[in-house]
Amino acid sequence: MTEASADPRPVAEALRPEAAEEVAQVRASVVEVLDEQADLRRTHELMVGAQGHDPRLHELLTAELGLLGLVVPEHLGGLGLDVSAATAVIEELGARLVPGALATSLTAILAARALGPSAEPLLARVVDEQLTLASALAEDGAGWDLEQTVTRATGAGDEWALTGTKTLVAGVEAARVVLVTARDTCGGLGVYAVDVAAGGVDVRTHMTLDQTRRLSTVHLRQAAATRVDAPGGEGARVLLDHVRAMLALESAAAARACLDRTVGYLKVREQFGRPIGSFQALKHRCADLAVAVAGARATADHLVATLRTGAATRSHDAALAKLVCTDTLMTVAAEAIQLHGGIGFTFEHDAHLFFKRGKSAQLLAGSPAAVRAEVAALAGL
Amino acid sequence: MSDEQFRAEIRGWLHEALTGPFAEAVGTGGEGREHEAHELRREWERHLGRAGWIGLGWPTEYGGRPATLAQQVIYHEEYARAGAPGRLGHMSEQLLGPTLLAFGTPEQKARFLPGITSGEDIWCQGYSEPDAGSDLAGVRTRAERRGDSYVVTGQKVWTSLAHLADWCFVLCRTDPGSTRHAGLSYLLVPMHQPGVTVRPITQLTGTSEFNEVFFDGAVAAVEHRVGAEGEGWKVAMGTLGFERGVSTLGQQIGFRRRLDAVIARARENGAWQEPALRDRLVEAYIGLEVMRHSAVRLLASAGEGLSGLEASISKLQWATWNRSLGELAVDVEGAGALLTGPGYELDDAQTHFLFSRANTIYGGSNEIQRNIIAERLLGLPR
Numbered sequence: 019m020t021e022a023s024a025d026p027r028p029v030a031e032a033l034r035p036e037a038a039e040e041v042a043q044v045r046a047s048v049v050e051v052l053d054e055q056a057d058l059r060r061t062h063e064l065m066v067g068a069q070g071h072d073p074r075l076h077e078l079l080t081a082e083l084g085l086l087g088l089v090v091p092e093h094l095g096g097l098g099l100d101v102s103a104a105t106a107v108i109e110e111l112g113a114r115l116v117p118g119a120l121a122t123s124l125t126a127i128l129a130a131r132a133l134g135p136s137a138e139p140l141l142a143r144v145v146d147e148q149l150t151l152a153s154a155l156a157e158d159g160a161g162w163d164l165e166q167t168v169t170r171a172t173g174a175g176d177e178w179a180l181t182g183t184k185t186l187v188a189g190v191e192a193a194r195v196v197l198v199t200a201r202d203t204c205g206g207l208g209v210y211a212v213d214v215a216a217g218g219v220d221v222r223t224h225m226t227l228d229q230t231r232r233l234s235t236v237h238l239r240q241a242a243a244t245r246v247d248a249p250g251g252e253g254a255r256v257l258l259d260h261v262r263a264m265l266a267l268e269s270a271a272a273a274r275a276c277l278d279r280t281v282g283y284l285k286v287r288e289q290f291g292r293p294i295g296s297f298q299a300l301k302h303r304c305a306d307l308a309v310a311v312a313g314a315r316a317t318a319d320h321l322v323a324t325l326r327t328g329a330a331t332r333s334h335d336a337a338l339a340k341l342v343c344t345d346t347l348m349t350v351a352a353e354a355i356q357l358h359g360g361i362g363f364t365f366e367h368d369a370h371l372f373f374k375r376g377k378s379a380q381l382l383a384g385s386p387a388a389v390r391a392e393v394a395a396l397a398g399l
Numbered sequence: 400m401s402d403e404q405f406r407a408e409i410r411g412w413l414h415e416a417l418t419g420p421f422a423e424a425v426g427t428g429g430e431g432r433e434h435e436a437h438e439l440r441r442e443w444e445r446h447l448g449r450a451g452w453i454g455l456g457w458p459t460e461y462g463g464r465p466a467t468l469a470q471q472v473i474y475h476e477e478y479a480r481a482g483a484p485g486r487l488g489h490m491s492e493q494l495l496g497p498t499l500l501a502f503g504t505p506e507q508k509a510r511f512l513p514g515i516t517s518g519e520d521i522w523c524q525g526y527s528e529p530d531a532g533s534d535l536a537g538v539r540t541r542a543e544r545r546g547d548s549y550v551v552t553g554q555k556v557w558t559s560l561a562h563l564a565d566w567c568f569v570l571c572r573t574d575p576g577s578t579r580h581a582g583l584s585y586l587l588v589p590m591h592q593p594g595v596t597v598r599p600i601t602q603l604t605g606t607s608e609f610n611e612v613f614f615d616g617a618v619a620a621v622e623h624r625v626g627a628e629g630e631g632w633k634v635a636m637g638t639l640g641f642e643r644g645v646s647t648l649g650q651q652i653g654f655r656r657r658l659d660a661v662i663a664r665a666r667e668n669g670a671w672q673e674p675a676l677r678d679r680l681v682e683a684y685i686g687l688e689v690m691r692h693s694a695v696r697l698l699a700s701a702g703e704g705l706s707g708l709e710a711s712i713s714k715l716q717w718a719t720w721n722r723s724l725g726e727l728a729v730d731v732e733g734a735g736a737l738l739t740g741p742g743y744e745l746d747d748a749q750t751h752f753l754f755s756r757a758n759t760i761y762g763g764s765n766e767i768q769r770n771i772i773a774e775r776l777l778g779l780p781r
């Protein structure tokens with residue numbers, strides 16, 4: 019009847035060996051740095067500061083650990099590691115709600131890698147020039163609905179000029195190059211690289227409800243650009259799917275971290291002469307959250323496997339994981355505030371950081387309702 | 400043998416096996432349909448046994464067949480995909496077999512496992528009692544030692560398939576002065592003997608798969624006690640872990656069939672146009688995807704066995720999901736779902752709706768699973 023039911027994709031067949039040890043090493047080295055330099059106290063400081071992120075940490079992770087070249091193929095100067103090396107970094111950044119442009123950069127790099135040969139010059143530049151990237155898809159009124167993109171690309175070959183306004187762009191305040199979706203004069207949708215410092219680019223960064231993630235408006239007026247995807251392809255979709263993947267991976271990791279902290283608190287906070295975690299009403303809620311977190315984790319892992327193998331289900335899996343993981347973070351974070359009581363309502367406490375991050379992850383790259391409709395359509399429902 | 404070859408083999412075998420005299424057995428005996436086609440399904444058990452499809456992953460000396468965990472899941476997937484009959488031997492194979500392999504003596508394994516792998520012996524599970532359900536340590540059925548035998552007296556309840564079973568694995572109290580977890584023993588009791596009375600209980604489906612079982616001087620051989628005397632609790636807990644084990648990972652395919660049927664019905668009768676219903680259907684689809692990915696993860700990390708904790712998470716997931724789908728199945732039908740066949744004969748949606756209420760009760764209720772997850776996974780205090 020439906021595409022999905024024609025291919026029930028059995029559990030056992032999806033079982034594949036885990037990624038290489040290298041990925042574990044990358045994760046360990048990132049964890050070491052982040053544990054030292056990026057705890058939530060630091061996030062509290064950064065989010066009320068002028069820049070909103072920590073350029074020193076970014077420098078450390080990129081220049082010293084070489085994370086930008088992690089998954090860039092070796093012949094382009096990168097380390098050529100498996101996709102899951104980059105997704106592991108995104109997860110660790112997400113678990114700690116680290117503000118900044120590293121996750122958005124890695125996301126754009128993963129997307130470029132998936133675009134094939136047309137994106138190779140950009141990937142070579144990323145390593146050579148240590149480029150920090152951002153992705154700009156949304157537009158006023160249209161949100162992330164690619165069909166409604168109106169930003170215009172004029173030109174041909176290597177020489178393009180973009181005109182239009184992109185909204186709700188994450189990580190651009192620290193980025194050197196933005197990947198922008200735009201429509202050429204024949205109506206074809208493509209992905210273009212724009213240097214932020216070039217003429218005709220104006221970035222306005224806003225204060226945001228989710229203080230851990232600044233968002234910007236990018237005005238383009240005949241801004242010089244190069245095309246990154248192959249004409250006639252589905253490059254814009256690839257980019258959107260990867261942005262969703264980032265939100266999913268970050269959220270699954272953050273949900274886990276938030277639950278761990280909450281459970282830790284329930285073990286030490288006492289009322290009525292016992293730890294509140296011994297009250298069954300609270301235990302059961304935590305158990306439900308643990309089940310939700312396990313489910314989110316599973317969709318995120320599956321998505322990583324899909325990105326790794328380049329499976330045809332990418333859009334479906336990215337949408338599904340985005341939906342499930344961001345909803346889970348929202349639920350866990352909301353419960354975290356409640357279960358912490360008064361302290362959970364204070365600005366001083368970390369619970370609201372997860373709560374706000376959860377909402378931005380839910381609303382960016384397609385609202386839950388819109389993404390759910392997409393999942394349904396992609397599943398043939 | 401590769402997994403693909405294994406899948407091809409079981410799929411091919413089922414295809415052939417279900418076209419002959421067993422064609423009529425297709426779709427019978429599933430959840431809430433336990434009352435159907437007993438004779439034929441009993442014969443089907445033997446047919447499975449003869450072909451070597453019972454006891455995958457068990458030692459060959461007991462009639463088992465070597466198979467990896469992934470292959471065992473493949474088996475369950477293909478079984479569900481083919482709509483093969485509900486297994487009369489599921490407690491024999493999924494519960495007692497693994498328990499004997501883990502806790503039985505060599506003599507007990509040699510004595511009982513071949514009867515299971517041949518599809519000959521049907522077992523039932525005698526745990527629950529009127530005053531001991533979630534709190535199994537409250538078991539009161541007594542077994543008194545007399546020479547080489549125990550004499551068993553007491554009452555079990557909700558015993559599925561007891562009316563068809565040849566044997567029952569019984570948790571009972573062998574130390575009369577004991578309380579709680581101490582002093583319990585795990586006995587294998589023949590059902591066909593004086594002193595065993597089985598009384599069917601009618602379920603809310605109007606049919607009957609579970610029973611009351613009265614033991615009044617029934618006899619069990621001492622050599623058929625699994626584990627040491629007084630250490631039945633450990634053995635019984637082992638069984639519960641198996642109950643939530645491998646076979647549940649293969650359920651996805653069966654669940655998918657059900658979901659597809661509900662969606663197909665919604666399209667056919669226009670319920671699909673109803674935004675609130677459609678949203679619930681999409682939600683069910685998403686929930687199933689989450690379970691499927693969770694199962695893959697479990698398998699990837701399980702090695703050769705599942706931990707009880709992972710099993711608890713998956714039990715809570717699937718039981719809750721299936722119960723919601725049952726509600727959805729009748730909501731999609733609308734008021735038409737209120738009419739049954741003569742004699743309270745239920746269709747698929749009605750059966751699903753009613754029977755799935757049991758999913759969150761048996762095998763450890765949702766509340767009990769939550770306690771397990773909270774205490775053992777999250778480490779919250781008791």
Ligand SMILES: Cc1cc2nc3c(=O)[nH]c(=O)nc-3n(C[C@H](O)[C@H](O)[C@H](O)COP(=O)(O)OP(=O)(O)OC[C@H]3O[C@@H](n4cnc5c(N)ncnc54)[C@H](O)[C@@H]3O)c2cc1C
Pocket residue numbers: 298523524525526527531532533534556557558559560609757760761762763764765766767770
């Ligand atoms: C269809 C079906 C088939 C079955 N087949 C078998 C079988 O073959 N063999 C067998 O031995 N048993 C069988 N059972 C019995 C089943 O295992 C028990 O019904 C189950 O363990 C619950 O026990 P109970 O019925 O005594 O309910 P109770 O334990 O009395 O529970 C009543 C309610 O209280 C809740 N509750 C109990 N304790 C706690 C707690 N500590 N914290 C929070 N909530 C709690 C329960 O979750 C439930 O909601 C079957 C049951 C069903 C429905």
